[in-house]
Amino acid sequence: MDKIVNIGQSIHIKGELTGNEDLTIEGKVEGKVFLKDHNLTVGANGKIVAEVQAKTVMVLGEVTGNITADDKVEVAATGTMRGDIQAPRVVLADGAKFKGAIDMDTSKKPSMSASPSMSAPAPRPAMEPVGAGAPGKGANI
Amino acid sequence: MAAAGQPCGGLGRAVARAFREGKPQILVLGPLCGESVVFLAGRGARVHVDEVDLPAPIAKRQPGETPVAPHPFKIDQPSGVYDLVLAWEMFDFVPPERLPEFGAEIVRLLRVGGQLVFFAHLKPPAPTAVLPRYRLLADDMIVREEPTGVEIPRYAHSNLMIERAIAGLSVQNIHLQRNQMREILASKAGVG
Numbered sequence: 001m002d003k004i005v006n007i008g009q010s011i012h013i014k015g016e017l018t019g020n021e022d023l024t025i026e027g028k029v030e031g032k033v034f035l036k037d038h039n040l041t042v043g044a045n046g047k048i049v050a051e052v053q054a055k056t057v058m059v060l061g062e063v064t065g066n067i068t069a070d071d072k073v074e075v076a077a078t079g080t081m082r083g084d085i086q087a088p089r090v091v092l093a094d095g096a097k098f099k100g101a102i103d104m105d106t107s108k109k110p111s112m113s114a115s116p117s118m119s120a121p122a123p124r125p126a127m128e129p130v131g132a133g134a135p136g137k138g139a140n141i
Numbered sequence: 142m143a144a145a146g147q148p149c150g151g152l153g154r155a156v157a158r159a160f161r162e163g164k165p166q167i168l169v170l171g172p173l174c175g176e177s178v179v180f181l182a183g184r185g186a187r188v189h190v191d192e193v194d195l196p197a198p199i200a201k202r203q204p205g206e207t208p209v210a211p212h213p214f215k216i217d218q219p220s221g222v223y224d225l226v227l228a229w230e231m232f233d234f235v236p237p238e239r240l241p242e243f244g245a246e247i248v249r250l251l252r253v254g255g256q257l258v259f260f261a262h263l264k265p266p267a268p269t270a271v272l273p274r275y276r277l278l279a280d281d282m283i284v285r286e287e288p289t290g291v292e293i294p295r296y297a298h299s300n301l302m303i304e305r306a307i308a309g310l311s312v313q314n315i316h317l318q319r320n321q322m323r324e325i326l327a328s329k330a331g332v333g
Contacts, residue, residue, distance in 0.1 A: 090179050094173065098175075099191055100189070102182040102187070102188045104182040105187075
């Protein structure tokens with residue numbers, strides 16, 4: 001099982017954060033966060049003001065900035081997000097605070113925009129329940 | 142038990158038309174319904190979400206009191222870019238004296254040919270309500286949901302008041318639904 005690194009509540013980081021492992025942020029981060037092929041969780045106490053790129057991003061706390069994910073972005077009911085999301089899969093829980101734009105039209109798949117039929121709805125995008133899965137054990141920074 | 146969907150022909154037409162021209166820019170106002178936003182984004186739209194603080198009523202002035210100008214209502218979005226604005230039931234929660242201001246802001250956001258879809262009660266069932274959210278089941282099928290929250294005053298606006306408030310848009314369709322709700326579809330005058 002991959003180790004998950006935690007940035008604890010009392011940690012405040014300014015600058016560029018890059019890594020090759022999953023990361024949970026419970027503290028404050030300002031700047032940029034790049035986790036290629038790895039997962040980022042912004043914990044319930046986490047607050048980031050940053051441009052984010054990762055494989056998946058789970059927002060339980062606060063994010064200000066744009067998020068680009070190769071796989072999925074999920075904003076839980078406790079989450080607050082101000083910024084744009086670009087990802088092939090997006091889950092926004094009812095009750096979440098969100099201001100920004102969502103673009104699920106990635107270049108990896110053909111556009112689904114040519115479906116003007118009223119009576120035949122387009123295939124639904126992937127929807128998953130929010131909040132499933134507990135974070136694994138990991139090291140604290 | 143899953144709620145039954147309510148057919149909305151005007152909404153279906155507006156969504157179909159928006160998608161006819163490639164990748165539409167859609168603005169969804171009001172309480173967030175993640176499923177609706179993802180539904181539209183999954184179809185290929187760029188979907189913008191803005192919960193928007195509704196304009197407050199203007200307090201009645203007492204004799205001798207100096208008038209206080211209300212805080213101008215502004216939606217923090219760019220002008221003339223949106224192909225479709227979904228305002229759901231927000232007009233019902235705007236006090237009559239602020240309706241022209243609210244309508245003008247929405248008109249500002251639409252591009253020429255852009256469309257506005259919203260719902261307005263003919264006779265509100267109660268003087269106060271929680272701002273509802275709308276779940277899109279299909280282009281032309283919705284479910285109205287009332288989340289728990291603080292009830293705020295709601296108002297009944299006549300068709301004439303609404304048409305004046307959205308001056309610059311031409312009303313394409315007003316459909317009175319069984320629950321006394323008007324479904325209103327309007328588009329910005331010009332090419333389109």
